[in-house]
Amino acid sequence: MLNNLLLIxxxxxxxxxxxxxxxxxxxxKNLTMLYNGQEGVNYFRNLLTAESKDVPExxxxxxxxxxxxxxxxxxxxxxxxxxxFPNTKVCIxxxxxxxxxxxxxxxxxxxxxxLNKPFIKERVEELxxxxxxxxxx
Amino acid sequence: MQAPNNLLPETLKVLESIAKxxxxxxxxxxxxxxxxxxxxxxxxxxxxxxxxxxxPPEDWEKLIHPDDKSRVVKNYKAAIENPEILRTDExxxxxxxxxxxxxxxxxxYISRNENGKATTVYGIASDITFRKKNDIEREMRxxxxxxxxxxxxxxxxxxxxxxxxxISNLIGLGSIIDESKIEDPLIQKTVxxxxxxxxxxxxxxxxxxxxxxxxxxxxxxxxxxxxDDVFKQVMDSVETKITESGAEISADFSEGNIVEFNPVxxxxxxxxxxxxxxxxxxxxxxxxxxxxxxKKDGCLLLHFSDNGLGIDLDKYxxxxxxxxxxxxxxxxxxxxxxxxxxxxVKASGGKVWVTSEPNKGxxxxxxxxxxxxxx
Numbered sequence: 001m002l003n004n005l006l007l008i009x010x011x012x013x014x015x016x017x018x019x020x021x022x023x024x025x026x027x028x029k030n031l032t033m034l035y036n037g038q039e040g041v042n043y044f045r046n047l048l049t050a051e052s053k054d055v056p057e058x059x060x061x062x063x064x065x066x067x068x069x070x071x072x073x074x075x076x077x078x079x080x081x082x083x084x085f086p087n088t089k090v091c092i093x094x095x096x097x098x099x100x101x102x103x104x105x106x107x108x109x110x111x112x113x114x115l116n117k118p119f120i121k122e123r124v125e126e127l128x129x130x131x132x133x134x135x136x137x
Numbered sequence: 138m139q140a141p142n143n144l145l146p147e148t149l150k151v152l153e154s155i156a157k158x159x160x161x162x163x164x165x166x167x168x169x170x171x172x173x174x175x176x177x178x179x180x181x182x183x184x185x186x187x188x189x190x191x192x193p194p195e196d197w198e199k200l201i202h203p204d205d206k207s208r209v210v211k212n213y214k215a216a217i218e219n220p221e222i223l224r225t226d227e228x229x230x231x232x233x234x235x236x237x238x239x240x241x242x243x244x245x246y247i248s249r250n251e252n253g254k255a256t257t258v259y260g261i262a263s264d265i266t267f268r269k270k271n272d273i274e275r276e277m278r279x280x281x282x283x284x285x286x287x288x289x290x291x292x293x294x295x296x297x298x299x300x301x302x303x304i305s306n307l308i309g310l311g312s313i314i315d316e317s318k319i320e321d322p323l324i325q326k327t328v329x330x331x332x333x334x335x336x337x338x339x340x341x342x343x344x345x346x347x348x349x350x351x352x353x354x355x356x357x358x359x360x361x362x363x364x365d366d367v368f369k370q371v372m373d374s375v376e377t378k379i380t381e382s383g384a385e386i387s388a389d390f391s392e393g394n395i396v397e398f399n400p401v402x403x404x405x406x407x408x409x410x411x412x413x414x415x416x417x418x419x420x421x422x423x424x425x426x427x428x429x430x431x432k433k434d435g436c437l438l439l440h441f442s443d444n445g446l447g448i449d450l451d452k453y454x455x456x457x458x459x460x461x462x463x464x465x466x467x468x469x470x471x472x473x474x475x476x477x478x479x480x481x482v483k484a485s486g487g488k489v490w491v492t493s494e495p496n497k498g499x500x501x502x503x504x505x506x507x508x509x510x511x512x
Contacts, residue, residue: 011306013310017309064298118305118308120308120309
């Protein structure tokens with residue numbers, strides 16, 4: 001089981017679904033949910049100075065979001081936080097079927113997966129069987 | 138018109154008539170006397186009457202647009218002086234009496250004596266203003282269409298995303314509901330149907346999307362495809378459905394097994410044929426399916442034949458491969474499959490057709506594009 005999982009998605013219903021599915025499938029102990037990339041950046045900035053370090057092992061990242069989208073978040077994360085939180089992996093969670101989105105996501109080596117919504121039981125199983133998360137399951 | 142003194146009246150008439158065919162200007166430039174005889178009254182009248190008679194080349198040259206003049210004169214001079222050159226072309230603008238410029242295309246042949254010295258230049262001048270204008274317009278249209286096509290493609294991704302997000306949510310929400318905990322049987326049933334409706338909505342949107350992506354991605358990845366391999370993959374992917382149906386399926390690709398085709402298309406075509414066959418089997422008899430290839434007139438044909446319900450072709454003949462055409466009241470039918478097949482076959486330069494008889498069966502046939510001789 002993961003200890004800390006971070007969901008970044010602007011959609012409330014997705015939050016509700018993920019929260020419930022994650023609970024039912026015992027994916028993580030703690031779940032934090034944010035609404036856009038900027039909130040994600042702020043979250044990691046706070047982690048840098050925070051005393052207790054509940055660093056997420058996995059970020060479920062939506063791509064289309066207001067304020068700061070998933071791509072821009074990935075850029076900032078790679079530049080500012082990657083070396084400080086080397087154990088944090090990213091998995092894209094999107095309803096986009098644009099093949100270019102998948103191709104583009106492969107550029108980032110900390111992106112370990114590309115999931116299509118909805119986030120249902122089968123998606124959780126895909127995550128659990130992901131090689132780069134094997135240590136937790 | 139003043140006749141060049143070395144030509145017979147009959148010859149003059151012939152040349153004048155030839156010029157009329159395309160309203161071209163014919164010109165014969167005698168390099169010895171430096172005189173140009175011109176034929177094609179209609180053509181030359183647009184540039185001034187004096188040109189239709191015997192005149193020095195300068196009379197024409199002075200009408201050439203200043204941007205083109207020195208280049209054209211220089212090129213002709215160079216061509217004439219080079220004993221290797223027999224033919225030359227020039228495109229340039231010439232001033233008409235109405236004050237506008239015409240785009241002229243000259244085709245010229247240089248006649249030389251035994252020493253290679255040019256003696257006469259024969260030429261045809263064509264007014265290509267209209268053609269050139271059309272070319273420019275066509276270029277513009279193509280570029281507009283390309284732009285429109287790419288923005289449509291972008292639009293389809295956005296629409297698909299905007300539709301898929303709420304549909305995904307509906308499916309996600311449905312997946313959380315544990316129906317066994319619902320006590321009221323009506324609500325339980327309603328939720329069950331609600332989930333089903335959501336899944337169907339999702340299927341339809343994905344089907345449409347597949348169609349959009351396919352129609353906006355003309356780049357085909359054609360390679361050598363082994364029909365038996367692809368067919369086996371497809372059989373494996375719907376194995377449970379085949380077992381359930383009790384279908385007896387035979388495949389024989391001995392007449393030809395390798396085609397030049399997009400493997401993804403081939404997979405989709407077999408899958409569409411196979412699922413159709415299973416869906417529209419006749420409950421009155423055991424389903425028998427025959428898949429085989431045939432060589433005919435140098436082309437390879439693929440036949441996919443069953444003894445299912447059949448289609449009334451008198452009634453539906455021209456609609457079989459249309460979009461959203463359904464011939465049976467089947468709950469799972471979207472009316473997309475055969476349309477996708479037809480699009481994929483056509484995009485690959487092949488043909489697809491159907492023969493069928495109600496209550497006897499259906500045969501779908503594909504003629505693959507002839508493989509060109511190796512170069």
